Amino acid sequence: MPLSLRNERARWIGLGTLQLMGWLVYGTVYYVTLQPYNPFPGIVLQQALWATGSGLLFSSLLGWSYYMLGVSQWHLGWQSLSLGLGSIGAGLAWAGVNHWGATRIDPFALPVLSYVGILPGQGSLLSHPAAFPMVLLVWSGSYLGITFWYERQVQQQRVLQADAEAQRARLQMLRYQLNPHFFFNALNTINALADESPRRVKEAVHELSGFLRYSLLDEDTLMVSLDEEVQAVKHYFAIETMRFEDDLQVTVDVDPEAAHQTVPAFLVLPLIENAIKHGQHTSPFPLRIHLTASMAESGLRIEVANTGHLRTDAPTDESTDTGLSNVRARLQAQYPTAHRFTLTEDDGWVHARIEIDPTARTNSTNHG
Incomplete structure (x- = not known):
């Protein structure tokens, strides 16, 4: 009605x-x-x-x-x-x-x-x-x-409904910006496997289908559980691990309570891709990546850490800041006054940390 x-x-x-x-x-x-x-x-x-x-x-x-x-x-x-x-x-x-x-x-x-x-x-x-x-x-x-x-x-x-629709349209635009971005990078990985290890292409395509199942979420599903996002991350890691083999080591540690928290879809994936893309150029091999999530006094804390250094060179086609800019924009849209995003370097590790208060999220989008 x-x-x-x-x-x-x-x-x-x-x-x-x-x-x-x-x-x-x-x-x-x-x-x-x-x-x-x-x-x-x-x-x-x-x-x-x-x-x-x-x-x-x-x-x-x-x-x-x-x-x-x-x-x-x-x-x-x-x-x-x-x-x-x-x-x-x-x-x-x-x-x-x-x-x-x-x-x-x-x-x-x-x-x-x-x-x-x-x-x-x-x-x-x-x-x-x-x-x-x-x-x-x-x-x-x-x-x-x-x-x-x-x-x-x-x-x-x-008035509130108009504001919500405008917010929703903006979030959809940001999400649609990410979907082809990840798909393109995953295809590049499979293309590299076709030359380096053709027998693993089938396995890579299977992992890619799992990733795409998440990527092709219903357009109304702008919010997902952190556990769903992490499962998509694991598919993405599986594809990249086939490409880098022993040169990439990954650990995932997500507290059960944190896994049930609701977050914007494609919030963690840009951090993972950023860690792989830049870490391979600044880290000694093997490149190590740690994904952790837990509940703190301030709310949900998500961190992606990788060995290496922050890159200070100017952005190029290979090292654009699209993913991180998207993360910042979506956090600002969903948690205007209840989020913190930091990117720091400490003792040979780069830390991308997100801290949000899930209870302070704006009500402009539907839950998945």
Whole structure:
């Protein structure tokens, strides 16, 4: 069901519920205040039901008129005038209907007094003719106030939805930027294997299919569990290990609690690819890569460390910063004030560390 129809349906359900509850309270008060003036409880109950039922009818007609005329969009002065005239007109009509019904419910009330007088047994405040327009005036003011509140909520919801869609489009763009990037690099690895070790191409294609199964996630799946991301990393490692053989050593250590945390898809993979791409040029062989993930006081901590050094040379076609820039952009989009990304070198190791608070993620995307 479209959002606008759901909002409209929720509006009328909410107004209808408040309408029934309000008139239930009115009927109860009407009955209680009328009891001291009439010794016959059955007659009092019928009169209370008649006054409440007719009031419900007139207020519903009044509310429908306000809605059809679009009174909530009018200038404040015209709104006040329309509510006043509408309440007085409908209230007098309601008083007439109530008077007519009361004279037929109570056999002792037949033409004893005129229309503008108070019938015998009806001396309570709510049974006075002037009370009916006043009740509808209060009802009209409440209706307009609730309508204003509802329309403001709908407007805020539309703004939030627009922001969410814009955020979602940006994240999709970043993800689509990564998918062909990894696929291209994996194909390059298989191409190298075709020359170096043709017998392992079949195994590499099998690992690539596992990687692509993750790469081709449903377009709505922007968030995944860290465990899913790590499984894709293992496929990628398997392909690269076939290429580098003993020149690449990999360890993966992910705490069970961390594995269940939700992260943006393709968050860790760029760090792995970056470690392999740059590490092979700056590290003595074997190139060692450690992937660790754990829970800390600040939240989820993910680190990819590789032997070697940070490269200070200018970016080239081979050593672009696309992957890391993408990681930074996606962290900023998903965790604007609840993330930290650092790239440091220490004692022959390069450390890429991500620290995020999963509970502070923005609500602009769907979970996978």
